[in-house]
Amino acid sequence: MGVKLLLDKANVPGIRTYEVYRREGGYRSVEKALKQMTTDEIVEEVKKSGLRGRGGAGFPTGMKWSFIAKPEGVPRHLVCNADESEPGTFKDRYLMEFLPHLLIEGLIVSSFALGSNDTYIYIRGEYAWITNILEQAIEEAKAAGFLGKNILGTGFDCNIHVQRGGGAYICGEETALIESLEGKRGNPRIKPPFPAIQGLWMRPTVVNNVETLAAVVPIINMGGEEYAKIGVGKSTGTKLISACGNINKPGVYEIDMTITVEEFIYSDEYCGGIKDGKKLKACIPGGSSVPILPANLLLTTAKGEPRYMNYESLSDGGFATGSMLGSGGFIVLDEDQCIVKNTYTLARFYRHESCGQCSPCREGTGWMEKILQKIETGKGEMSDIDLLWDIQRKIEGNTICPLGDAASWPVAAAIRHFRDEFEWHVKNPELSQTSNFGLQHYADPIHVPA
Amino acid sequence: MATTFNDIQMTEFKRLVARYPEGKQKSALLPALHLAQESFGGWLSTEALDYVASLLQIEPIEVYEVATFYSMYNLKPVGKFVFEVCQTGPCMISGSDNIIDYIKKTLDIKPGETTKDGMFTLKLVECLGACGYAPMMQVGKIYKEHLTKEKVDSIIAEYRAQATNN
Ligand SMILES: Cc1cc2nc3c(=O)[nH]c(=O)nc-3n(C[C@H](O)[C@H](O)[C@H](O)COP(=O)(O)O)c2cc1C
Ligand code: SF4
Ligand code: FES
Numbered sequence: 373m374g375v376k377l378l379l380d381k382a383n384v385p386g387i388r389t390y391e392v393y394r395r396e397g398g399y400r401s402v403e404k405a406l407k408q409m410t411t412d413e414i415v416e417e418v419k420k421s422g423l424r425g426r427g428g429a430g431f432p433t434g435m436k437w438s439f440i441a442k443p444e445g446v447p448r449h450l451v452c453n454a455d456e457s458e459p460g461t462f463k464d465r466y467l468m469e470f471l472p473h474l475l476i477e478g479l480i481v482s483s484f485a486l487g488s489n490d491t492y493i494y495i496r497g498e499y500a501w502i503t504n505i506l507e508q509a510i511e512e513a514k515a516a517g518f519l520g521k522n523i524l525g526t527g528f529d530c531n532i533h534v535q536r537g538g539g540a541y542i543c544g545e546e547t548a549l550i551e552s553l554e555g556k557r558g559n560p561r562i563k564p565p566f567p568a569i570q571g572l573w574m575r576p577t578v579v580n581n582v583e584t585l586a587a588v589v590p591i592i593n594m595g596g597e598e599y600a601k602i603g604v605g606k607s608t609g610t611k612l613i614s615a616c617g618n619i620n621k622p623g624v625y626e627i628d629m630t631i632t633v634e635e636f637i638y639s640d641e642y643c644g645g646i647k648d649g650k651k652l653k654a655c656i657p658g659g660s661s662v663p664i665l666p667a668n669l670l671l672t673t674a675k676g677e678p679r680y681m682n683y684e685s686l687s688d689g690g691f692a693t694g695s696m697l698g699s700g701g702f703i704v705l706d707e708d709q710c711i712v713k714n715t716y717t718l719a720r721f722y723r724h725e726s727c728g729q730c731s732p733c734r735e736g737t738g739w740m741e742k743i744l745q746k747i748e749t750g751k752g753e754m755s756d757i758d759l760l761w762d763i764q765r766k767i768e769g770n771t772i773c774p775l776g777d778a779a780s781w782p783v784a785a786a787i788r789h790f791r792d793e794f795e796w797h798v799k800n801p802e803l804s805q806t807s808n809f810g811l812q813h814y815a816d817p818i819h820v821p822a
Numbered sequence: 823m824a825t826t827f828n829d830i831q832m833t834e835f836k837r838l839v840a841r842y843p844e845g846k847q848k849s850a851l852l853p854a855l856h857l858a859q860e861s862f863g864g865w866l867s868t869e870a871l872d873y874v875a876s877l878l879q880i881e882p883i884e885v886y887e888v889a890t891f892y893s894m895y896n897l898k899p900v901g902k903f904v905f906e907v908c909q910t911g912p913c914m915i916s917g918s919d920n921i922i923d924y925i926k927k928t929l930d931i932k933p934g935e936t937t938k939d940g941m942f943t944l945k946l947v948e949c950l951g952a953c954g955y956a957p958m959m960q961v962g963k964i965y966k967e968h969l970t971k972e973k974v975d976s977i978i979a980e981y982r983a984q985a986t987n988n
Contacts, residue, residue: 447843459910459949490843497856497894498950500963533841538852538892541948555851555884557891573846614954616912622954660911660949701953709915717911721948727891 374628375602377590377610378583382470388505390512393473401592402518405481406526409592414485418588420596422608427453427544427581428659428699430683433588439568440486441576448576450488451553452479452585454495455537455544459660459721460701463612464582466624468495468502471586472509476532478585480518481592483530486578490531494549497536506534541725545773546579547571548727559727560773583612603629607682611700613642617655618706620644629682633657634671636681637704650706653811654790657686658698660718661778663785664711665695691785707811711793712804715786716744722779733776736767740783747794750801757794761787823863825870827877831861835877848880851888855895864904865896893947901936901943903981906960909946912953921957921969922946928978941985942978 386392393399405414419434440448452475456464468475475493483491495503510532513519521529535553537543543552547561550572571577587609591599600608607629616622619637621644627636636642637652646652652667672678674693679685686697705714723737743760746752764780771777787794792812797804827835834857835850842849854874855866862870871889875882889895896904907922922933925944929937936943952958955967966977 456951457949460912460953462951462953462955465951490841492841496951497852497892498960501965535841535849536853536856538855538888539894540892552852553849554846555848555878555880555888557887573843616953616956617915622956624954656911703912703915703953705915714911714915717909717914721910724893724948 374626374631375610376626377599377602378467378474378586378612379471379624379626388470388472388509390473390509390516393471394516398473399477399513399516399518401589402477402480402484403524405592406484406524406528411485411487414481414592417591417596418485421587421591421599422596422603422606423584423587423591423599424606424608424683425581426583426587426611426700428458428661430697433580433584436568436580437482437486437578439566440578441569442487443576446575447489448487449572449578450479450483450486450491451546451549451572451577451579452491452493452582453544453546453549453579454493454499454582455541455549456499456582457496457541457544457725458699458701459718460616460656460703461614461659461699462616463614463624463700465499465502466614467582467586467612468499468506472502472505473513474586474589475506475582476509476513476519478588479532480513480523480530482578482580482585482588483532484528488578489529490533492553492572493532493534494543494553495534495536496543497538500536503534503536510534540727541721542727542773542775545775548773549579550577557727559729560775562772604680604682605684607684607697611681611697613681613700613702615643615702615704617702617704618647618650618709619704620647627681629680631681632671633679633681633686636702643702643704646704646706648706650708651811652704653707653709654705654711656695656701656703656705656782657681658696659701660703660721661781662696662698663691663694663781664714664789665785666789669693669789670695691781692788695785708808710748710808711786711790712744712748712797715783716741716748718782719744719779722775726775726779727773730771730776732767732770733779736763736776737779739763740779744783747797750797750805752794752798752801754795754798757787757791757798825862825867825873827857827861831857839878847878848884851878851880851885852892854878855885855889859895864900864902865898899936902941902985903961904943904945906945906947906950908948908950908952908956908958908960910949910953912949913956913958916953916956918957921959921971921974924971924974928974941982 423433424430543558548558567577673688719741723741728734764783767776768780793809838850838853875885933946957969958967
């Protein structure tokens with residue numbers, strides 16, 4: 373059993389209530405931080421912990437916090453990103469649903485560190501029932517004196533508000549999220565200015581992911597240095613992974629980042645192996661935006677070393693032979709899955725979610741969807757594959773926000789690693805409608821569970 | 823259907839606006855639209871959008887551009903219960919196609935359509951953050967997960983019964 377810092381109490385009956393959460397040691401970090409530490413000391417602990425943003429980009433949290441501008445007389449805001457809309461990702465939902473007080477506790481400490489008296493949780497609109505759970509937890513924390521005016525007699529005031537989104541993946545991007553919080557369309561802003569200087573209502577703002585803010589609780593409790601001892605290299609602490617697709621045990625797992633991908637997929641503690649005794653074909657290890665990897669490159673790097681479930685190892689080899697840890701949305705595909713169809717559904721997703729501000733993204737995502745649909749339905753031509761490759765290259769790097777890249781990478785990786793499957797679709801327009809390419813093209817042996 | 827809030831709805835509206843600083847009441851627009859949609863029969867007519875604009879003291883166009891951007895706001899009437907079935911990658915590889923076909927056949931409607939009795943609307947949507955519990959759909963504020971044909975049957979029966987009991 374690996375170390376658990378976030379979900380260790382998730383199965384305690386009644387942990388969703390303040391009473392049980394407090395009895396289990398909850399809100400100690402608020403007492404420690406607000407009464408015994410200065411704001412600079414808190415930021416310093418978070419820096420020492422090596423915590424990296426859990427929303428997908430992996431930016432060091434302590435460093436991000438130290439960038440916040442502090443102009444005289446201008447309020448600052450902390451915003452919690454609970455938009456969670458990257459396909460394959462459902463970890464924040466789990467944390468908020470079962471341990472709402474853990475997030476609230478992390479938010480209070482972080483709000484204190486950043487000087488935010490009004491903190492907002494922006495939650496995807498579809499998570500309506502979780503909104504109620506969070507609002508209930510906020511009321512309980514307020515009644516216990518951990519929120520509201522003059523918290524624990526320290527003079528620090530803090531309120532937390534939950535705002536539901538309206539259904540738009542792009543609002544997970546931090547500047548689109550801010551626009552949405554201001555009651556506008558979710559169009560990402562051109563940076564600079566960065567939110568740390570001018571964010572919500574043009575005030576200095578820090579946007580962090582749910583899991584990032586929850587991780588502040590163990591960091592304060594155990595100290596940044598101790599936290600940094602868990603994990604390996606720059607992958608410190610624990611990470612929530614939401615595993616889905618063709619596995620025996622889909623769900624949310626907290627891992628310390630020293631286990632191998634193979635162990636994560638095949639051990640009974642985690643995914644429990646591929647469903648129905650089938651073989652592993654491919655995996656998208658960090659949410660739909662990151663490159664898909666065929667089984668051989670997933671389990672070992674191009675150098676033949678075992679691949680581990682952490683930031684560095686998953687990206688070993690760059691995009692040529694590696695991928696990314698991303699948001700921790702781990703999507704497993706078995707031997708019967710069609711890469712073309714899977715890529716098509718993702719392309720449709722990005723076309724649907726493009727905000728439409730930049731032509732390469734708006735037009736390019738539409739073209740990619742159409743071409744992929746054409747190939748998938750047996751009407752494709754060989755030149756379509758090259759055209760797809762061309763389009764994704766023209767989107768990447770030429771847009772206001774990273775959604776353009778996020779739409780390009782899955783298409784690029786699918787062609788890079790599974791070109792023969794695309795070609796097979798083109799050459800076999802009828803057969804491809806009734807059967808799958810399967811595992812035919814693997815030169816390397818495929819991992820078969822013992 | 824009325825397009826003004828009753829007392830309870832108005833209290834909730836005021837609570838939403840109070841979360842933002844003075845003069846930043848436009849920030850309450852998304853939550854206010856959710857409230858309006860729930861209060862006015864599951865969709866937002868032009869009158870409803872104009873009403874929200876007047877309450878927030880902003881221009882109607884500011885409300886229209888938001889209402890048309892986000893996928894959760896229905897700008898046309900919908901059935902009493904909307905089945906929003908996820909069709910994105912993770913759900914697709916877990917069998918959402920079969921579920922979508924089954925719902926189409928059982929309710930005899932295509933995506934975007936409503937049954938003749940006005941009871942059910944079928945919508946195909948993108949990832950709802952339930953990928954590990956696939957196939958799945960959202961009905962109102964509830965997620966129905968691990969869908970099978972049998973489960974779809976019982977969900978349809980459940981909502982029909984709910985409609986007759988009300
Ligand atoms: C298209 C797009 C969607 C995103 N969606 C999310 C999301 O749902 N949740 C999230 O925490 N971050 C998301 N991000 C990343 C945020 O922009 C931002 O980096 C993050 O909230 C920062 O928090 P962190 O440093 O704690 O990870 C998204 C980014 C992009 C470009
Ligand atoms: S890259 Fe796409 S989503 Fe991002 S701002 Fe441009 S059009 Fe909008
Ligand atoms: S893909 Fe269907 S809920 Fe995520």
